[in-house]
C-alpha cells in the first residue's frame with residue numbers, strides 16, 4: 063500500500079489544516095470554506111476526537127498527511143452509543159485511490175473498540191455530493207432522511223443535506 067492510517071495526534075494540527083483547506087478549495091465537498099478552517103477549529107476537533115471519539119489520518123510514504131477523518135461520541139447518555147459529527151477529507155491529488163474507504167474502515171474498527179461500545183455512526187452529506195453519498199452507501203451507510211435547505215452557498219442558493227446512518231455489527 064502506498065499510504066497508511068494512524069491515529070491523529072495534537073502535532074497534526076497544521077497538516078490537517080492544510081488537507082482540509084486543499085479539500086475546501088473545491089466547492090460541494092466539505093462544509094467549511096477555506097477561511098473557516100483555522101488552527102483553532104482543527105485543534106478543537108482533534109481534541110474532541112482524542113477525548114472521546116475517533117481521529118485518524120492517512121499519510122503517504124514520506125509521512126505527509128493526505129487525508130483525515132474524525133467523529134465524536136455524543137456526550138448525552140441516551141445517545142452515548144452514537145458516533146457523530148463525522149467529517150472526512152482527502153487531498154484532491156489523492157482522491158479515488160482508496161484513501162477515503164481506508165479511513166472509514168479504520169474508523170469503524172476504532173469505533174468497535176471504544177468503551178462503552180459504539181453501535182451507530184452517523185453523518186450528513188450535501189445532496190449535491192453524489193460521489194460521497196455513493197461511497198457512503200457502498201460502505202454500509204443508509205439514507206435516513208433529507209434536511210431541506212440546510213446549506214446555503216455564497217450565491218444564495220440552498221442545498222438539502224442527506225442524513226445517513228450505519229449500524230456497526
Ligand SMILES: CC(C)(COP(=O)(O)OP(=O)(O)OC[C@H]1O[C@@H](n2cnc3c(N)ncnc32)[C@H](O)[C@@H]1OP(=O)(O)O)[C@@H](O)C(=O)NCCC(=O)NCCS
Pocket residue numbers: 085090091092093150151152153156157158159160161162163164186187188191192193194196197
Ligand atoms: C469523499 C472523499 C472523502 C472520498 O475519498 P476518496 O479517497 O476519494 O475515496 P475512495 O478512493 O476510497 O473511493 C472513491 C469513491 O469516492 C467517491 N468520490 C466522491 N468524490 C470523489 C472525487 N472527487 N473523486 C473520486 N471519488 C470520489 C466515489 O463514489 C468514488 O467511487 P468510484 O471510484 O467508484 O467513482 C473525498 O473525495 C473528499 O475528500 N471529497 C471532498 C470532501 C468531501 O466531500 N467530504 C465529505 C463531506 S460529507
